[in-house]
Amino acid sequence: MEASVEIAVCLKRVPDTAEADVKVDASGKDIVRDKLAFTINEADNYALEEALLAKEKHNANVTLVSVGAKESEEVLRMGLAKGATAAARIDSAGLGETDGIGIARVLAGWFQGKTFDLIVTGAIASDDGNSQVGPALAELLGLPHAAYVTKLDIQAGTATVKRELEGGFLEVKELATPCVVTIQTGGNAPRYASIMGIKRAGAKPIEQAAPAKAESKTQLIKVYVPEIVGAAQMVEGTVDEKALKIAQLLKEKGAV
Amino acid sequence: MSNSIMVLVEHRQGAIRDVSFEMLTAARKLGAGNVEAVLMAESCDLLAPAIAPHANKVVCVSGPIFRDFNYEPYQKALVKLAAERKPAAILIANSAFGTDLGPSLAVALNAGLVSDAVACTKADSGFSVSRGMYAGKLVADWAVRSEPSVIMVRQSNFKAEPASLGGTVEKWDAGDVVSGAKTKFLSLEEVPTTGIDITKATIVVGIGRGIKEAKNMPLAQEFAQDIGAVLAASRPVVDAGWLPKEVQIGSSGKTIKPKLYIALGISGAFQHIAGMKGADTIIAVNKDPKAPIFSVAHYGIVDDLHKVVPALRTKIKEMKT
Ligand SMILES: Cc1cc2nc3c(=O)[nH]c(=O)nc-3n(C[C@H](O)[C@H](O)[C@H](O)COP(=O)(O)OP(=O)(O)OC[C@H]3O[C@@H](n4cnc5c(N)ncnc54)[C@H](O)[C@@H]3O)c2cc1C
Numbered sequence: 001m002e003a004s005v006e007i008a009v010c011l012k013r014v015p016d017t018a019e020a021d022v023k024v025d026a027s028g029k030d031i032v033r034d035k036l037a038f039t040i041n042e043a044d045n046y047a048l049e050e051a052l053l054a055k056e057k058h059n060a061n062v063t064l065v066s067v068g069a070k071e072s073e074e075v076l077r078m079g080l081a082k083g084a085t086a087a088a089r090i091d092s093a094g095l096g097e098t099d100g101i102g103i104a105r106v107l108a109g110w111f112q113g114k115t116f117d118l119i120v121t122g123a124i125a126s127d128d129g130n131s132q133v134g135p136a137l138a139e140l141l142g143l144p145h146a147a148y149v150t151k152l153d154i155q156a157g158t159a160t161v162k163r164e165l166e167g168g169f170l171e172v173k174e175l176a177t178p179c180v181v182t183i184q185t186g187g188n189a190p191r192y193a194s195i196m197g198i199k200r201a202g203a204k205p206i207e208q209a210a211p212a213k214a215e216s217k218t219q220l221i222k223v224y225v226p227e228i229v230g231a232a233q234m235v236e237g238t239v240d241e242k243a244l245k246i247a248q249l250l251k252e253k254g255a256v
Numbered sequence: 257m258s259n260s261i262m263v264l265v266e267h268r269q270g271a272i273r274d275v276s277f278e279m280l281t282a283a284r285k286l287g288a289g290n291v292e293a294v295l296m297a298e299s300c301d302l303l304a305p306a307i308a309p310h311a312n313k314v315v316c317v318s319g320p321i322f323r324d325f326n327y328e329p330y331q332k333a334l335v336k337l338a339a340e341r342k343p344a345a346i347l348i349a350n351s352a353f354g355t356d357l358g359p360s361l362a363v364a365l366n367a368g369l370v371s372d373a374v375a376c377t378k379a380d381s382g383f384s385v386s387r388g389m390y391a392g393k394l395v396a397d398w399a400v401r402s403e404p405s406v407i408m409v410r411q412s413n414f415k416a417e418p419a420s421l422g423g424t425v426e427k428w429d430a431g432d433v434v435s436g437a438k439t440k441f442l443s444l445e446e447v448p449t450t451g452i453d454i455t456k457a458t459i460v461v462g463i464g465r466g467i468k469e470a471k472n473m474p475l476a477q478e479f480a481q482d483i484g485a486v487l488a489a490s491r492p493v494v495d496a497g498w499l500p501k502e503v504q505i506g507s508s509g510k511t512i513k514p515k516l517y518i519a520l521g522i523s524g525a526f527q528h529i530a531g532m533k534g535a536d537t538i539i540a541v542n543k544d545p546k547a548p549i550f551s552v553a554h555y556g557i558v559d560d561l562h563k564v565v566p567a568l569r570t571k572i573k574e575m576k577t
Contacts, residue, residue, distance in 0.1 A: 217368030232556030
């Protein structure tokens with residue numbers, strides 16, 4: 001492939017809520033964020049790695065783009081530290097309430113007039129769980145796409161991908177480039193940034209852009225904590241007491 | 257507003273996937289007088305009779321291009337069909353198939369989209385749809401008001417119920433809109449096997465991200481050995497390369513139905529639950545009292561697995577002697 005392969009990676013900064021207590025805020029439409037740690041969206045990390053691997057293989061440029069507030073520059077810097085070439089932030093202030101397709105419209109606005117051989121995104125965001133942005137962006141840009149990709153191989157004019165299906169199946173597909181691919185977790189091993197990389201990234205400029213208008217056809221009404229249905233019988237006590245109770249259970253079930 | 261609901265039938269390797277019957281049930285419950293199942297396949301003859309009882313009409317779109325799943329011809333045909341029929345909503349599975357198709361279809365139709373729907377009701381205009389967020393820790397209610405609305409339905413969430421609508425089967429020709437695809441289906445592959453079959457085990461220990469580091473894996477391995485269990489895992493543990501893909505439990509892994517399943521440090525995302533909810537007895541250890549796993553477990557222990565498992569191993573050793 002010729003030297004100037006251009007790859008774009010869409011990144012999202014998300015709260016890490018796996019072990020945190022998630023509380024609904026006063027608006028009833030969002031969560032209380034001040035005590036949460038934020039990080040790069042898990043699947044995006046694999047998308048970024050896929051782009052960096054392609055960069056090494058094809059001598060590509062890797063441009064990062066994120067829609068978000070000022071803080072989302074953290075994830076852009078992380079990507080730059082790992083080896084991305086350039087980064088842009090589309091400011092989410094004034095965007096108002098929007099949905100996955102709305103974010104895709106904002107991104108499509110930014111991509112307008114630019115040329116990339118490949119655009120990669122994460123397959124799903126760990127906060128909203130939408131899985132919408134990549135394929136919607138592709139359609140808005142008139143490009144082909146593949147979602148839930150765990151293996152990606154780009155050649156001149158085409159990309160061969162493996163998409164993950166349910167139940168241990170993979171689908172092998174060929175796409176004409178330019179195309180959009182959403183990356184599922186597990187297909188590679190995301191790298192860590194080096195100290196040198198982090199130092200260098202701190203000094204790199206981040207392009208600032210304003211969002212295109214993103215009217216949405218859906219409306220968020222409210223968010224709430226689900227009722228626990230068919231709740232488990234909870235085993236209480238000290239660690240030792242709990243251990244004893246489980247051991248007895250295991251014995252009852254024939255495991256001991 | 258139209259009262260018809262279109263349901264895209266999903267099939268793989270010649271069989272209709274369960275989620276299609278779940279969506280058809282959901283569509284009937286939306287009170288739609290007209291449930292249209294859209295079946296796109298190389299030939300409809302084999303599959304249409306199975307669907308007909310569940311819909312008022314089966315729209316058969318056939319041709320070699322529909323032999324294997326490829327979102328492009330499906331999308332182009334659906335756009336044309338929706339323009340003719342003007343359904344109030346199009347239901348699509350929130351599956352690997354549906355996720356490839358749904359968002360770009362919604363853009364092409366200029367429609368509102370809600371993905372991963374777990375509940376859906378008809379509203380004054382449009383639909384009210386509930387969906388999960390933050391891996392099941394929250395639910396969000398959305399209103400979607402476009403015509404059509406595209407709703408992607410979570411698999412194994414709605415219960416498929418029998419029906420006897422005796423729907424008519426109508427052939428519909430997509431014409432040449434489906435030509436000129438920029439994507440091509442090449443083949444279907446199965447994840448290579450290493451010889452461990454978690455689907456046959458009677459006792460399974462599932463290990464999740466709560467194990468934290470590779471160096472903690474022996475704890476899980478030894479515990480599984482103690483109780484004669486097979487060690488399996490949630491996706492992040494497999495993604496990290498600590499266990500082979502073959503022992504992943506869940507929608508993109510294996511479905512297990514053991515007598516006993518012990519989930520250690522697993523949050524209980526629906527993709528995981530889809531693979532283990534059929535276990536006779538489920539014991540979950542998680543330090544977060546609000547972890548969704550506790551809504552499917554029979555016994556719950558809120559604590560640190562790194563403390564509970566060693567204590568448990570000691571108790572088991574005592575019991576054995
Ligand atoms: C298309 C698709 C397919 C997927 N397929 C699958 C699949 O087949 N199988 C699957 O499992 N997932 C699948 N996933 C991923 C799924 O959405 C979740 O991300 C995953 O199940 C989370 O795994 P986990 O519970 O181990 O990790 P987390 O969600 O991070 O949860 C870790 C849990 O461990 C607890 N914990 C942490 N430390 C401790 C401790 N010391 N002691 C006790 N508890 C502790 C935390 O409280 C938390 O609840 C899929 C996702 C997508 C998008």
